[in-house]
Amino acid sequence: MIQREMKEVSLTIDGKKIKAKEGEKILWVALENGIYIPNLCAIYEKMQPSASCRLCFVEVEGEDEPVTACTEPVRECMAVNTRGKIALRLARTSAELLLASHPVNCGHCLKNRSCELQKIAKHLGIKLKTKRFRKLERNLPIDESSPLFIYDPNKCVLCGKCVWVCQEKLGIGAIGFTRRGFKRMVSTFQDKPIGETTCGQCVECVKVCPVGSLVFKNDKRVE
Amino acid sequence: MKFDEIKKQAQSRWREIWNDQVPVILVGTATCGRAAGALEVLQAIKDTVKKQNLNCLVYEVGCMGHCYAEPLVILRKPGYPSICYGHVNPVLAENLINSFILNGDPCLEFVLGALEENDLIPSFSDFPRSKYEQRILLKNCGQINPEEIEHYIANGGYENLSKALQMKPEEIVSEIKRSKLRGLGGAGFPAGDKWDVCRRSEGEPKYLICNGDEGDPGAFMDRAILESDPHSVLEGMIIAGYAIGARHGYIYVRAEYPLAVQRVRNAIHQAEEYKLLGENILGSDFSFDIKLFQGSGAFVCGEETALIASIEGKPGIPRHRPPYPALQGLFGKPTLINNVKTLAYVPHIIKNGAEWRLQIGIGKNKGTAVFALAGKVVNTGLVEVPMGTTLRQIIFQVGGGITKGRRFKAVQIGGPSGGCLPESVLDIPIDFDSLQESGAMMGSGGMVVLDEDDCMVEVARYFLDFTQKESCGKCTLCRLGTKQMLDILEDITKGRGKMEDIETLQELAEDIKQGSLCGLGRTAPNPVLTTLRYFREEYEVHIKEGRCPALRCQPLIAYYIIPEKCARGCDACVGTCTIEAISTDKKRRIKVIDQEKCVKCNTCLAACPPQYDAVIKLSPPDRVPKSEGK
Numbered sequence: 001m002i003q004r005e006m007k008e009v010s011l012t013i014d015g016k017k018i019k020a021k022e023g024e025k026i027l028w029v030a031l032e033n034g035i036y037i038p039n040l041c042a043i044y045e046k047m048q049p050s051a052s053c054r055l056c057f058v059e060v061e062g063e064d065e066p067v068t069a070c071t072e073p074v075r076e077c078m079a080v081n082t083r084g085k086i087a088l089r090l091a092r093t094s095a096e097l098l099l100a101s102h103p104v105n106c107g108h109c110l111k112n113r114s115c116e117l118q119k120i121a122k123h124l125g126i127k128l129k130t131k132r133f134r135k136l137e138r139n140l141p142i143d144e145s146s147p148l149f150i151y152d153p154n155k156c157v158l159c160g161k162c163v164w165v166c167q168e169k170l171g172i173g174a175i176g177f178t179r180r181g182f183k184r185m186v187s188t189f190q191d192k193p194i195g196e197t198t199c200g201q202c203v204e205c206v207k208v209c210p211v212g213s214l215v216f217k218n219d220k221r222v223e
Numbered sequence: 224m225k226f227d228e229i230k231k232q233a234q235s236r237w238r239e240i241w242n243d244q245v246p247v248i249l250v251g252t253a254t255c256g257r258a259a260g261a262l263e264v265l266q267a268i269k270d271t272v273k274k275q276n277l278n279c280l281v282y283e284v285g286c287m288g289h290c291y292a293e294p295l296v297i298l299r300k301p302g303y304p305s306i307c308y309g310h311v312n313p314v315l316a317e318n319l320i321n322s323f324i325l326n327g328d329p330c331l332e333f334v335l336g337a338l339e340e341n342d343l344i345p346s347f348s349d350f351p352r353s354k355y356e357q358r359i360l361l362k363n364c365g366q367i368n369p370e371e372i373e374h375y376i377a378n379g380g381y382e383n384l385s386k387a388l389q390m391k392p393e394e395i396v397s398e399i400k401r402s403k404l405r406g407l408g409g410a411g412f413p414a415g416d417k418w419d420v421c422r423r424s425e426g427e428p429k430y431l432i433c434n435g436d437e438g439d440p441g442a443f444m445d446r447a448i449l450e451s452d453p454h455s456v457l458e459g460m461i462i463a464g465y466a467i468g469a470r471h472g473y474i475y476v477r478a479e480y481p482l483a484v485q486r487v488r489n490a491i492h493q494a495e496e497y498k499l500l501g502e503n504i505l506g507s508d509f510s511f512d513i514k515l516f517q518g519s520g521a522f523v524c525g526e527e528t529a530l531i532a533s534i535e536g537k538p539g540i541p542r543h544r545p546p547y548p549a550l551q552g553l554f555g556k557p558t559l560i561n562n563v564k565t566l567a568y569v570p571h572i573i574k575n576g577a578e579w580r581l582q583i584g585i586g587k588n589k590g591t592a593v594f595a596l597a598g599k600v601v602n603t604g605l606v607e608v609p610m611g612t613t614l615r616q617i618i619f620q621v622g623g624g625i626t627k628g629r630r631f632k633a634v635q636i637g638g639p640s641g642g643c644l645p646e647s648v649l650d651i652p653i654d655f656d657s658l659q660e661s662g663a664m665m666g667s668g669g670m671v672v673l674d675e676d677d678c679m680v681e682v683a684r685y686f687l688d689f690t691q692k693e694s695c696g697k698c699t700l701c702r703l704g705t706k707q708m709l710d711i712l713e714d715i716t717k718g719r720g721k722m723e724d725i726e727t728l729q730e731l732a733e734d735i736k737q738g739s740l741c742g743l744g745r746t747a748p749n750p751v752l753t754t755l756r757y758f759r760e761e762y763e764v765h766i767k768e769g770r771c772p773a774l775r776c777q778p779l780i781a782y783y784i785i786p787e788k789c790a791r792g793c794d795a796c797v798g799t800c801t802i803e804a805i806s807t808d809k810k811r812r813i814k815v816i817d818q819e820k821c822v823k824c825n826t827c828l829a830a831c832p833p834q835y836d837a838v839i840k841l842s843p844p845d846r847v848p849k850s851e852g853k
Contacts (some may be wrong), residue, residue: 096704184696
């Protein structure tokens, strides 16, 4: 864990009185105190939050608009509401959008019941099969070239945790983001199968994947 | 060399040109001119001058703003006012030289206008638009050779830099603050405040970036300034660099502007030669250099954090702000980033003082704004008007109204981040705040005029298609939300829309606007939100009746030949139809379109002679009489 500023502040999250280190982001303070805020892309060690999943919206008293909890530092006397109407609306839209482009045949997925997306849907009270949006399938080929794990880009939520581990934390750089817009995905240099790259099979990426996009081949639940 | 000496030298060179002894020929060769054939005209002029062995000067200038009449040529003959000719082609150019320069006949029938007021020829100041225009940023555009630094200096250029270097940096910042200069790249953030934060923030070296990554479809103001008067931008950059204490500057120009890139590169080189850039500028202790950086085609790189990432050699993808670049920007150092026009304003403020600028414009919006007028408007081109001029004045007075006598329908302002405004709001003053309120946005200044033949759903679809493709894909709401919106809009334009789609569209647009990570996502829904706000019934008609009122959405229209109008013996449509969908009904001696075969390519409609005008579009397609078309 990285040392951050030591001065302590008092604040409330959902009415609960909490003491936290000044400058710490709301998300981590809330999680530490047992208050769940949906999130996919947040990494504690990462100094510059990527703020890309748009799920951790909370409302702060005195602010016009909801803020992302992963980027907003706590302040003295701050009053945070994680169940605010607008914040939940934005989070629900983001989650529904992710679910609309995510295969939800969860019964066949190795991550069933340990999937962050399922947890988020439950927390936000939304169905896995969203009616509001169209299903956007990407139909990308599944990469089984690694001896240890399977990469299914169709299930990827682009949280960037695997990329961060591989590039920043371990300095390997076997995987990274490619393409733009709806086509953005995690891939390898020249889209080569992962088994034919500099990947050393450390499987750290598999460990951090919040959904069933990166899973172990020897998982007990393999059909 | 002291600045006075540089200036003296430049002025004497300038007088060699404008001395009323030799004729001078100016050809506008900015991109707008080149697209219309200005380089061929220039070549023809050079050939003619050589052939006739004339003693006259020929040089290239930038964009004069009258893009509708390109290629433009200005002839200046001693004893006459400077005359500007429009729509010049190589043959006309040769004739003009022969008739006017050699024989003194100014060929009035080809004259667009004279530059100075005179008794002989109507001047530009007699144009209705001159009442509204106020050229500050565009003052030099089309008047000086952008590739000659001396032309710029002789017209007062770099004098303000010399003046600014005598001032204290904080004096300059407070002058900019007092002038109420706001970022002209679109968002309108007070420039002085940004400068102040950057000047006070700690970290060395500081950087200055000029954002010339103009990417909105239909916008070309920054390009015109960079191509026509690059030194004004450089001068503004150097002054800004001095004011905030920056050591290095970058000018970020998109690679799709090759001429701007070439002229900026040349301008930097010349400024370095004159010691206006580099170590100890004009003998002061201030050192500053400017590097040219070419953008690689990503629209999102116009967003400041993405632009910075791209200079750092990383993928051009925005990051969360704060920290703002003024505190933590390029390579983690304090960075001031301003648009081309914002920086080009700086020398004028130094020259005339903040009070001068406060007298132009209205309310909190001071100064002028430059707009690129495009679309279905008579006088397309560049316009510079004081803030607070109304949309109606720009479109109908400056722009000369709608082409082909059609009816005005909407004006799309601010590009993909902006909105479509209908006739009912044409009288709002153009400024950052009023436009924001109307749901549009000042944006960079693109203004596309739409007439009754444009379908608003299709326009919204077009812009969503653009932002969807240009979204970097980092954040969920923009990546997936714009894709969902685009799919809905596509369904509506194809007649597959449902009424509940409108509601989904509205909700989604509002959420994306509020929740996206960067400015691209936060403004991408604007075309949808404004068309829903002002043209909702058009969406409903598409969905409920399967009809496109503008007859634009192909799946919702059918081509039909009116039997009464069809000239029996004419075969024009039959001949042009490449898929042979039109046949002759021998019994009734008329032409009939086979609706099953027709691919709606519009060729028959274009081919039908105007005196018959028998081919029409019908929407919905089932309006074609049943007996026909089978």
